[in-house]
Amino acid sequence: LSLVAERLNVVRPSETKAMTARAAELRDQGVDVITLSQGEPDFDTPSAVCEAGIRAISDGRTKYAAVAGIKPLREAIRDSFGREHGLDYSIDQITVGCGAKQVVFNALFATLDPGDEAVIPTPCWVSYPDMVALAGGRPTLVACDEFHGLKLRPEALEAAITPRTKWLMLNSPCNPTDSVYSRGELLALAAVLRRHAHVHVLSDDIYEKLTYTGDFATMAAVAPDLYRRTLTVNGMSKADAMTGWRVGYGAGPLALIKAMNLIQGQTSSHTSSISQYAAIEALSGGRDHIEEFASAFLQRRDIVVAKLNQAEGLSCLVPDGAFYVFPSCAGVIGKRTPAGKVIETDTDFAMYLLEDFAVAVVPGSGFMASPYIRISYASSLEDLTRACDRIIAACAALS
Numbered sequence: 001l002s003l004v005a006e007r008l009n010v011v012r013p014s015e016t017k018a019m020t021a022r023a024a025e026l027r028d029q030g031v032d033v034i035t036l037s038q039g040e041p042d043f044d045t046p047s048a049v050c051e052a053g054i055r056a057i058s059d060g061r062t063k064y065a066a067v068a069g070i071k072p073l074r075e076a077i078r079d080s081f082g083r084e085h086g087l088d089y090s091i092d093q094i095t096v097g098c099g100a101k102q103v104v105f106n107a108l109f110a111t112l113d114p115g116d117e118a119v120i121p122t123p124c125w126v127s128y129p130d131m132v133a134l135a136g137g138r139p140t141l142v143a144c145d146e147f148h149g150l151k152l153r154p155e156a157l158e159a160a161i162t163p164r165t166k167w168l169m170l171n172s173p174c175n176p177t178d179s180v181y182s183r184g185e186l187l188a189l190a191a192v193l194r195r196h197a198h199v200h201v202l203s204d205d206i207y208e209k210l211t212y213t214g215d216f217a218t219m220a221a222v223a224p225d226l227y228r229r230t231l232t233v234n235g236m237s238k239a240d241a242m243t244g245w246r247v248g249y250g251a252g253p254l255a256l257i258k259a260m261n262l263i264q265g266q267t268s269s270h271t272s273s274i275s276q277y278a279a280i281e282a283l284s285g286g287r288d289h290i291e292e293f294a295s296a297f298l299q300r301r302d303i304v305v306a307k308l309n310q311a312e313g314l315s316c317l318v319p320d321g322a323f324y325v326f327p328s329c330a331g332v333i334g335k336r337t338p339a340g341k342v343i344e345t346d347t348d349f350a351m352y353l354l355e356d357f358a359v360a361v362v363p364g365s366g367f368m369a370s371p372y373i374r375i376s377y378a379s380s381l382e383d384l385t386r387a388c389d390r391i392i393a394a395c396a397a398l399s
C-alpha cells in the first residue's frame, strides 16, 4: 500500500523549483550562478508596511481571526476595487487567503467535480493545470500563438468550451508571457462567454500594478454583465514586494466565496493576522513604492529585451507587464553544445545555460509552451547585464 495518495499522480514536479534547487547546489560548490528563475521582486517590503506588521505584534493582534480575513482588510480591499475599477463588492463577497495561490486553489477545489473542465490559455502559470487536476477537474489547454501576442483568441475560446466547462482562467499581465489583455480583447472574449452561461471567469490580476501600457483591464469591470460570473483574484506579493507575507484575495459571487471560505476554514483557517494588518497599510497607504518598482522594472525590461534579441537563436517580444520575458528559443533547437550534446528541447537549453554558463532560467515546458525560456528580470541591473552577456555567449558557442 503506497503511503502517498494516488491523487498526487496528477501533479507535475515544479520546473521552477527544480531549476532553483540545481542552481543552489552549484552555488554551494562555489559557482557564481545568476538566478533569473525566481517569480518574486528583488525589492524589500516597504518599511511602512513592515512597521504595520510590527505594530500588529506589539498590539497583540496575534490570535485566531475570521476565516474570510479580518474585517478592516476586507474593507480596504473593497475600497480599492471601488476606487480603481468601479467594482462594487460587499465585504462578504471578499475572501483573503495565504497568497493568491490559495485563493485560486480554494476556488477550483470548491467548484470542480470530477470531469469538470477549466479552459487555460497557454503559456500559463505553472500551477494552474496542476491545481485544476488536483481539484479533480480537467485542464483544457489552449495554445496561443506569438502572432496574437500569446493571448487567447475568441474563436479558440469558443472551440474549447464544452458542456463541462466551469472556468476560463485568465491572467493579465500573464506569467510567463507578460502579455496584457486590452479592454477590446476582453470584450471579444466576453462576447463568447455570453453564449455560454455555465462558464465562469477566474481573472488572476496579481500583476495588475505592473502593467506598462497603462491600460490594465479586468473582466468584471469591462463586462459588467459578467460580474456575477467572475472571481477577481489579486494579492500583495508582486507589486508590494510581500511574497513571504502570504496575502492574496478574491472577490466574486457570494455563494462561491462562501464555498471557498468553507474549504479555508478546514485547511489553513486564515493567513497570518500580522500579515493582514500589514496588507491594510500596503493597500491604504500611498503605495508610492509601486511606481518606483514599476519604473525600475521597465528600465530593466528594455535592457534585457534588447540584449536577448542579440542572442543568436533567441527572439523576444517586448512584454507589456509583470517582470518576465519569454523569448522563443526555436533557433537553438537542433544545435550542438561545445561538449557535443544536441539541444533537443527548451529544458536541454535551460540546463545548458545553467551547467555551462551559470545562468538559471525556467524552460517553457513548465508553462505548457515550447520551445521557450522564461527569464525573470526581478534582479539587479548588474546581474541582468552579466546574465544576458552569458546567454549571448552561450548561444554563440552553439554550432
Ligand code: PLP
Pocket (backbone or CB within 6 Å): 039, 098, 099, 100, 101, 102, 125, 171, 174, 175, 204, 206, 234, 235, 236, 237, 243, 247, 248
Ligand atoms: N498567480 C500568478 C499568475 C503568479 O505568477 C503567482 C506567483 O508566482 C501567483 C498567482 C501567486 O502569488 P501569491 O500566492 O504569492 O499571491
